Amino acid sequence: MDNEKTKKKKKSSYITTSESRKITRFNRRITKKLEKKRESASKDPSLYTTKMKDPENVVEFDNVCTYFFTDVGVVKAVDGVNFNIPKCSTVGVVGESGCGKSVTSLSLMQLLQRPMGQTVGGEIRFNKGDGTAYNIVNTPNSVMEKIRGNKISMIFQEPMTSLNPIFKVGKQIDEVIILHNPEMEKEAVKERTLEMLDLVGIANKEGVYDMYPHELSGGMRQRICIAIALACSPTIIIADEPTTALDVTIQAQILDLLRNLKEKLNSSIMLITHDLGVVAGMADYVVVMYAGRIVEKGTAREIFHNPSHPYTIGLMKSKPVVGQKVEELYNIPGNVPNPVSMPNYCYFRDRCEMRCDKCDGAYPPEVKIGDTHIVSCYRYIDKGEVLGQPKSVDVEELINE
């Protein structure tokens, strides 16, 4: 049996030349097709206009599937993700590295590395505010350029490299304002930039306006990135691990800043992080992702006081608690499954310490165990309303469409 296992393992990671050629050909065909589809949508606005299910939401992710067509096969980075971002609220997206948090946010921005990365299925609805919505998945680039930085903006995790090193900081903030408000006068733009610098807590705003990024510290640069993100008063700000590269004292400052600004500007925040402490302090709703799918979602209170999915429970346990003495910090055993060949049962089964007989079946459906609390686990299948499974997209079918 052991021998069989190693054989199988070898098979999954080894690709013959003819297989590799087949994959490359397939990838080229499918990406070409998808690109063409998107291009043809640019002529007809009805193809990318839909309606929100709930007009109180800013963004609705509806079974979003974002796949990467790589040389070793199709990587299902995000596979059937469902969640909403309500108006003026903070949604924290949590999970370990490589679970699809960033790809979800990049799908919303349409900043995936194309043509390799494609959102192949589902809908991302972005509220226009007039009753209609954009379906971001089909929105052509020319329209996306008007949304990016204007209605949806993003703060990245690496402030040290996120600013262009050869342009002055002030000019970089000016640029986004001019881009989305071409009618504004030069003086007004500068005034707005200085206002933004003031807002993000930069004391010497006139001086910083004329500085280059390398003259600023990491925390200052992250403030500049936040100023760029806020400059056009967006309806949603995506913060992709905004504090990961900063030291703890600056982290606290940046988080305070984000919290205050959210109240001032009435924007929603999609906060991506693997730091549970950050989520606990900031988020209204929490989405826990594992291997490209959502395993549990609910309000912050529900997730922190009543974690239900074994993965969430494991995450909570592996967090150090002040005042508690432990010999060794808990860690979840095992690794994330290979993203190229995902199993057809629960992705967490092999690492799970609470597995039962039912777990050998298909991927568990979403179970509603509270008004807002949804979990994807067989342990709760009798304890709430069963909502249905996330749907994958069959790429073979996609090509024959």
Next chain:
Amino acid sequence: MLKYTIKRILYSVLILFFVMFIIYLLMYSLPGGYIQTRAQELASKPNSTKSYQEWLDFLNAQYGMDKGVVQGYFTWLGSAASGNLGDSWVWTLPVTEVFHNTVWYSFILGAVSFVFEIIIAIPLGIKAAKNQYGFTDYFASVFSMICISMPTFFLATLLKYVFAIKLEWFEISGMKSRDYINLSEFGKFLDVAAHFVLPAITLIIISIGGLMRYTRTNMLEVLNSDYIRTARAKGVPEKKVINYHAFRNTLVPLVTTLGGSLPGLFSGALITETLFAIRGIGHASYQSMLQADIPFIMFYLAFLSILTLLGNLISDLLYAVVDPRVRLS
């Protein structure tokens, strides 16, 4: 900035001093030099009154080569510093005159191919990077690989065969047609220009590949960087992302290489000039080198050393212009 520039120039003078000494030492110890050959020639004449050794001593004294390396070097340096660069032994003309007669052909050839190299290679490199693994990229890569690997003599022969022999558009070599004297002023200009087409094409093709690959690599690196993603996240149109945000950053390493190629404009293209019989500085220096013409070689190499040092200085100064991170206060 001024202080930095002056410091750099002073350093350059010091470097130049030692570089010239090494060159002088090498030229001095070259076996079968000009003087030995002359002495041999004179001694073997039927009515020669002196033996080889006597001729050798006589000529050495005449040319001032009997003082030893160090003293000889300082003598050369002294007269060179006062503006007297001596006469060329091979061309029996003042060194500066030989230089003046030949360098402009090389300069025009170099400048024209330099300009075309930039005009073709940089946009091609950017386009290739933009469509990585697309048709343009593969085409440009294959083309540049051919350019890099093609030996000059082969390419020149190929061009001659196609354009001079088969199509008869240009002449096979030389700088002037046979009826050059009878042409009008403008006709003379056109005639010389026509003779420079093939050598220029040769130079462009062999230099284009490297610069194109360099541009492509740098552009790709910049395009994958975080600040380009930021620019896209700001909603900057793709065209502006490439031509403004990315290109300015690609320029930083490019400027350094281009600044460093300044001496290339004057040094002449030895192989190409020889193949097309263009009497430029490359050709002249080659002839002088063969016959160990110390005054001319010393002058030519000193000139190149100065240009190289100047090129480095210029590229460093340009670096500061395009990249604020190295700007000195």
